Amino acid sequence: MNKIVPHPGFSGGRSKTVSNSSFGRRLLAGLLLVAAMQLPAADPSVSPTRNLIDHFRQDRGALERLYSIELSAAHRDRLTRLYRESLDALDRLDFEKLDQAGRIDWLLFRNQLQFQLGELDYTARKAAEVQPLLPFADTIVALEEGRRRLQPQEPRASAAEVAGVPATIKSVRERLEEQVKDKSAPGPVIGRRAAMAVDDLRRSLRDWNRFYAEYHPSFTWWLKEPVTAADKALEDYAWFLREKLAGYKKGEDEPVIGDPIGREALLDYLRAEFIPYTPEELIALAEKEFAWCEREMKRAATDLGFDGDWAKAMAHVSQLHVEPGDQPTLIRRLAEEAIRFLEERDLVTIPPLAKETWRMEMMPAERQKVNPYFLGGEVIQVSYPTDEMSHEDKLMSMRGNNVHFSRATVHHELIPGHHLQGFMAQRYHTHRSLFRTPFLVEGWALYWEMLLWDLGFPQSAEDRVGMLFWRSHRCARIIFSLKFHLGEMTAQECIDYLIKRVGHEPRNATAEVRRSVAGDYSPTYQAAYMLGGLQIRAMHKELVASGRMTNKQFHDAILLENSIPIELIRASLTKQPLGRDFTTSWRFYGE
Secondary structure, eight states, X not given: OOEEEOOTTSGGGOOEEEOSSXXXXXXXXXXXXXXXXXXXXXXXXXXXXXXHHHHHXXXXXHHHHHSOOTTOHHHHHHHHHHHHHHXXXXXXXXXXXXXXXXXXHHHHHHHHHHHHHHHHHHHHHHHHHHGGGOTTHHHHHHHHHHHHTTOOOOHHHHHHHHHHHHHHHHHHHHHHHHHHHTTOSOOHHHHHHHHXXXXXXXXXHHHHHHHHTTTSTTHHHHHHHHHHHHHHHHHHHHHHIIIIITOOOTTSOOOOOOOOOOHHHHHHHHHHTTOOSOHXXXXXXXXXXXXXXXXXXXXXXXHTTSTTOHHHHHHHHHTOOOOTTOHHHHHHHHHHHHHHHHHHTTOSOOOHHHHHHOEEEEOOTTGGGTOOSOBOSSEEEEOOOOTTSOHHHHHHHHHHTOHHHHHTTHHHHSTTTHHHHHHHHTTSSGGGGGGOOHHHHHHHHHHHHHHHHHTTOOOSHHHHHHHHXXXXXXXXXXXXXXXXXXXXXXXXXXXXXXXXXXXXXXXXXXXXXXXXXXXXXXXXXXXXXHHHHHHHHHHHHHHTTTTSSOHHHHHXXXXXXXXXXXXXXXHHHTTOOOOTTOOOOOXXXXX
């Protein structure tokens, strides 16, 4: 007897008649076997802890793509569930049977999950603070989340909901205008945060409309005008919030506002980075490092004939820049010089492909408003004047990226800094990218600035001024960024501080603070440069100065661990016994 078996792999998806032959029986048996198979609980090719980490990364990515609106309660609830389920799965692993690398992964993963649960609570509190300014948010969120869950679309009902958005915005705007008049309106921080949320909601409404428009038979007929009106109302309202509450002015750069997180949140961030210090202790530490920089800067100024006047020394060095168009040639020469210095002293393994594959791009003028200096990695992005800048901005950019400042940063961005560490991180312990931390990423590059100073890399007093400028800047970053989030300095006070104490150009100081406080970086990111460098320097003293490792062994070993919190790199290199109850305790500064 013949049996009809649907099989899309045959005949372009048409049904295929398969006779009751030996082939037919084997085919049927194979199909039944495939249908009965279940996915394995874990990939047997990797360690148990890495299995959980790999699965979590993919699961979280899938959920964040589905529940993409951060304002949404569904977004927070679903991620909360994932984090708690992952903690339960981690807790079921037999910690005592894990090797040292597995135990480090276990501790890193638990720390990450616990911190992320706290972050969801913090995000919910921030959302609640702006919710009164966004009474239309639930309407837009419900439409977009319904689309993503493939719920049936009722164009007429949706049109009524969308048509109500402009009226709701009009009502809340009128209330805010009255509050602006009587000076009871929310301040710049809330205003900017609300405006950014409106931008996100506007994008969500556009995504929702784009999916159905001209595809659903009656959608465009009902929704074309309501969506256009709502989009315009959202655009105008976002600008209203920026102008009336946050102090933006059309035709001018946006003001530097930021969003301070407070002392308790700072402590949470520091614990998550395995830093057992309070913000106040870190500020005091930075002041000590800053005092060393100031003494060395005065010495260099004297060597240049300025009788200890560091400001005059800085002004002198700032004028030693190349002409427009010549900066790429300078960067290449400085990169090759740093590589030769490292290889002649056998300080670290540099794979030939790492030396071959780095590239260079010039940074657009708009981006230089946030990044006035270089950015690095496989591609070093170079700041230098563009033709659209004002005359004064061009001169400031050239002074701020002079030869000796650049000599102190090219190795930070390329080799042995970000490019080398990124090259290695893509090849070793790659699952640990989930735990990437600026205390290692930026700390590694900053540590090399300190080590190269100790090894005599600066060839002249001008070189020393260039290196000291950046080292002073890293100290200042700890001080102003932590004080900002503690509520002890405003953004403008941070800008003034960089100008007066470090010697920044006003344009560059503004860009640095904007980058630090805008919320695109972790609140501890700017402090991480110097603090991470000090952590690695303390490890160097413990393991290299003591004779337990050579410089090359030490540096290579760090690169193989990937970009994880440095206290756990130390635990790996020293084979420190680790238990499930491990908490941060390494006091890396001082005796």
